[in-house]
Amino acid sequence: MIRVELAKLLRRPRTWVTIALLSGLPVIVGIFVKASGLAPRPGEGPALLSEVLNNGLLFPAAALAIILPLFLPIAVSVIGGDTVAGEAANGTLRYLLTRPVGRSRLLTAKLVTVITFIFLAVIVVALVALAAGVVLFGISPLSSISATELSPFQTFVRTMLAILYIGWSMLGLGAIALFASTRTDSPLAASLATLAAFVGSQVLDLIEATESIQPFLPTHYWLRFVDFYRDPILWRDVTAGAIVQLVYVAVFLGAAWANFTTKDVTS
């Protein structure tokens, strides 16, 4: 079943259009930075973008920083919200279930497709950005970020860690989307519900009054991936971020499972 679901994901034009758009935006930003020679000053604009003028190898990380706050979560909400509700709206859910595909198996396969999409997206974005970065900005033997200096090999390792962390950071939202998708027969409603959860988390993360709950918000530690570019790596926040995601995944997958395995399919 997982193989079938992956085939559907990979053969669907929308998947690739989404990934192309995600990859395209950082490239456009890169071209303008190169053409104008104006990078944001350190501490302003997307993380690490200030450093890419000197070193194309840092562009993948900067690219991820560009899509991370908004575009990646939107893509995850759309793809995740579509998983079950899209099959319901399309009418194909009843045909899959009467093949028969066990409901737990179908949900597992859907989860795997969401995870696959997330990592496929961040990896493609990073690869496109690497190519663009090298072409636009060249390679420098030493990456210097603030006071830290990293060799190309270290930069590569740190970028791999950042990719893994950013993909991982999307899992909580992916689980929320999957849950929302089992609650409705409208993929749009499921995606919007997920986006509402995302925006809500962002809002709560901004104001001082909610400081006590902020560490538990799904989006709170997203941008801490920059800690992988410190020397030595600052593990505290990224570890907390990874654990928070696990909790969201456990809770919302459980809810999705409890809901989907008992609900009447009338679509």
Add this chain to the structure above:
Amino acid sequence: MSTSSVVLTHQLTKRYASGLLAVDGVDLDVREGDLFGFLGPNGAGKTTTIRMLLSLIAPTSGTVEVLGREVTLHSPHALEGVGTMVEGPAFYPYLSGERNLMIFDGAGAGGPRRTRRQRVRDVIERVGLADVGDRPVKAYSLGMRQRLGLASALLRTPRLLVLDEPTNGLDAQGIHELRTMFVDLVRDGTTIMLSSHLLAEVELICTRAAMMSAGRIVAQDDVRNLLAPTGWVRITTPDLERAVRALQDGPFHYEPIDPITVRVQIGDRAPELLNKAFVQDDIRVRELVVERPTLEDVFLERTGHGDIR
């Protein structure tokens, strides 16, 4: 029991959260080799019943057995021998017809991967879509989708086909082809359960039928029994006056309907004897028809109201 049941429900009941009692104590019995018509007006509860048979909806109470195994939301395994078409076909519009069938074949406990393409080709050919199998489904007409839906149900050569309103959207030619295909399938040993709100259509091919109205089964029997003669014959004769005079002396209840026709209630006696008596009296019989009800008549009689679409 000489033939085994392939679908057996016991007191199957569904009350939706809204309080609507959609299905109310239904005992269905579809037997091996049947071409079973599941009839009733729209909204009678046919689709809800079928969805419970296929583990899509959880019954409020009662049990479902398909191909000898109990079916619940958590154990749909008995459906491996069942091909389905429920409330119209559905596909992934961005994929070709063939690719869609590959996906459905691969979902669940599919047949071997090695022979998948061949299986898909076979069923596509069988429903007459061989020429368009590689076109995306979004370019298909309604009738083509209906055929592709049937092809999908025929994958893995099921022992039982459960088809909900399969002729929807087809033209007269398509409906005729489908009917022929059903009869062929049943001859080859498949059991078909087929729902429809078009009673006349089912009358033509079904061997057994159940009728549903307002959530309950109002009749379930061999079509032959449902359509048994009413005990009345209808005689058309240019010599009606003399015929009526002859009937006055006879034992039968009768009623003239128009200047050349009279209905005679002969019960289970042979109609040819009546014919012989008339002929001996030199009464010319132009036509003698044994009256049988239509399924529609049966339905109206059992439900006691005339609201059928």
